Amino acid sequence: MSGLPDHASEADDRRLPIDRVGIKDLRYPIQVLDRSGGMQHTVASVSLYVGLPAHFKGTHMSRFVEVLNQVRGEVTFRNMPDILGEVQQRLDADDAFLELRFPYFMEKKAPVSGVASLMEYTGWFYGRRTGERDELTLGVAVPVKTLCPCSKAVSDYGAHNQRSIVKVELRSTGFVWMEDVIEAVEACASSPLYALLKRSDEKWVTEHAYDNPKFVEDLVRDVVIAVRDLPGEVSWVRVRAENQESIHNHAAYGEITWRRD
Numbered sequence: 001m002s003g004l005p006d007h008a009s010e011a012d013d014r015r016l017p018i019d020r021v022g023i024k025d026l027r028y029p030i031q032v033l034d035r036s037g038g039m040q041h042t043v044a045s046v047s048l049y050v051g052l053p054a055h056f057k058g059t060h061m062s063r064f065v066e067v068l069n070q071v072r073g074e075v076t077f078r079n080m081p082d083i084l085g086e087v088q089q090r091l092d093a094d095d096a097f098l099e100l101r102f103p104y105f106m107e108k109k110a111p112v113s114g115v116a117s118l119m120e121y122t123g124w125f126y127g128r129r130t131g132e133r134d135e136l137t138l139g140v141a142v143p144v145k146t147l148c149p150c151s152k153a154v155s156d157y158g159a160h161n162q163r164s165i166v167k168v169e170l171r172s173t174g175f176v177w178m179e180d181v182i183e184a185v186e187a188c189a190s191s192p193l194y195a196l197l198k199r200s201d202e203k204w205v206t207e208h209a210y211d212n213p214k215f216v217e218d219l220v221r222d223v224v225i226a227v228r229d230l231p232g233e234v235s236w237v238r239v240r241a242e243n244q245e246s247i248h249n250h251a252a253y254g255e256i257t258w259r260r261d
Contacts, residue, residue, distance in 0.1 A: 010057040010058075011055055011056075011057065012054065012055060012056060012057040014054070015054050016054055017051065017052060017053055017054040018051065018052040019051060020049035020050070020051065020097055021049060021050065021051075021052050021058075021059050022047065022048045022049035022050055022059065022061070022064055022097070023046075023047065023048050023049075023061055023064045023065065024047045024049075025045045025046075025047060026045070026046045026047070026048075026065070026068075027043055027044070027045060027046075028043070028044055028046045028068055028075075029041065029042075029043050029044075030042060030043070030044045030046075030074075030075040030076075030100065030102065031074055031075070031076060032076060032077075032102065032104060032123070032178075033076050033077070033078070034177075034178075034179065035177045035178075035179040035180070040104065040105065042102045042103055042104060043102065043103075044075070044100045044101060044102035045100070045101045045102070046068065046075075046098075046099070046100055047097075047098070047099040047100075048064040048067070048068070048087060048096075048097065048098055048099075049096070049097040050087060050088070050091045050093035050095060050096050050097070051093060051094060051095030051096075052093070053094075059091055059093075060091060063087075063090045063091055064087065064091075066090070067083060067086050067087055067090060070086070071083060075100060077125055077136065077138060077175075078175070080098060080125060080127040080134075080136055081127070081129065081134045081136070083098055083127075084096045084097075084098055084127050084128070084129035084134065085129065087129075088129060094130060094131060095128070095129070095130050096128070096129045097126075097127065097128050098125070098126070098127040098128075099124070099125070099126050099127075100124060100125045100126075101122065101123070101124040102122070102123055102124070103120055103121070103122060103123075104120070104121045104122070104123040104140070104178060105118045105119065105120055105121070106118070106119050106121065106179060106182060107119075108192075108194055108195070110194055110196060110197050110198060110201040111194075111201055111204045111205065111208075112198070112200040112201045112203075112204050113197075113198040113200055113201050115196055115197075115198060115201075116196075117194065117195035117196035118195060119193070119194065119195045120195075121140055121141060121142060121143075121178075121182060122140065122141040123138075123139065123140045123141075123178055124138075124139040124140070125137070125138060125139070126139065126169075135171065136171065137169050137170070137171055138169070138170055138171075138172075138176060138178065138181070139167065139168065139169040139170075140167075140168055140178055140181050140182060140185075141165055141166070141167045141168075142165070142166045142167075142168070142181075142182050142185040142186060143163055143164070143165055143166075143193050144163070144164050144165075144166060144185065144186055144188075144189030144190070144191070144192060144193060144219075145161060145162075145163060145164065145189060145190050145191040145192070145193055145205070145209050146161060146162060146164045146189055146190045146209075146213075146214045146216070146219060146243055147159050147160075147161040147190040147191075147209045147210060147212070147213045147214065148160050148161065148162075148213060148215070149213035149214070149215055149218075150215075151247075152210070152213050159210060159213065160245075160246050160247045161190065161209055161246065162243050162244050162245050162246045163193070163244050164189065164216070164219065164241055164242065164243045164244065165241070165242050165244070166185045166188075166189070166219065166220075166223060166239065166240070166241045167239070167240045167241075168181055168185060168223065168227055168237070168238070168239050169237070169238045169239075170227060170234050170236060170237045170238075171234070171235050171236040172232040172233050172234045172235055173232075173233040173235060174231070174232035174233045175232055176230055176231070176232035176234065177232075180230050180231070180232075181227060181230065184223070184226040184227050184230060185223050185226070185227070187226065188214075188219060188222035188223045188226055189212075189214060189219065190208070190209035190210075190212045190213060190214050191205045191208045191209040191212065192205075215252075216241050216242075216243050216252040216253065216254040217254055219241045219243075219254065220239045220240070220241045220254040220255065220256045221256065223239045223241070224237055224239050224256050224258050227239070228258060228260070234260070235259065235260045236257075236258070236259045236260070237256075237257070237258045237259075238255070238256070238257045238258075239255065239256050239258075240253070240254070240255045241253070241254050241255075
């Protein structure tokens with residue numbers, strides 16, 4: 001095989017470095033630590049990149065998959081720095097990037113009946129290593145219910161409400177459980193959502209939301225305050241919320257980025 005041409009290693013004279021080059025959206029089985037003390041098996045959409053210096057013509061795409069095969073799905077937030085370091089070494093790169101997006105499940109009990117069901121969320125890990133410096137970001141999208149304060153105030157009875165998607169990204173110096181982030185977000189909404197509800201639970205959710213109206217502005221502010229105080233020394237937070245309006249032909253949107261001084 002040594003006699004075969006290796007065009008990726010050839011020199012390039014266009015003097016243009018590439019910010020990111022690699023593989024995108026490879027479906028791959030991974031394990032994610034959960035708060036109960038176990039491992040949750042899921043399937044992630046994986047992207048791996050490196051920064052390519054101007055003098056290199058290309059990168060070796062197969063080596064990205066070889067790195068994944070070495071860890072055999074043991075891709076967790078804790079071992080991401082090791083994976084990024086291996087990508088750097090195998091591809092002779094200064095900058096390495098790893099992105100994982102995956103479904104994540106939590107068991108939730110209905111508020112009155114107590115019936116248990118699995119609730120699905122979308123989680124993601126972003127990692128970047130430049131030289132010896134790592135930057136790791138944990139993300140999760142949480143669906144919740146919000147009820148409009150203005151609608152409640154102007155109506156003789158009832159109020160319009162909607163499903164809202166809250167996307168939280170954070171960086172920390174310690175470990176933060178995804179479950180803690182999810183529960184913090186749900187506590188800031190008019191009501192959490194559930195996969196399974198009995199009639200007594202539906203009554204509770206409806207009335208609980210009516211007693212806790214929230215504008216999208218309230219939602220993003222409350223979520224930032226809740227998440228930045230989680231255990232794990234949170235240093236940076238970005239919160240985006242989108243209310244999928246039930247009486248308008250548009251969504252309401254809010255976004256805050258916060259960093260600790």
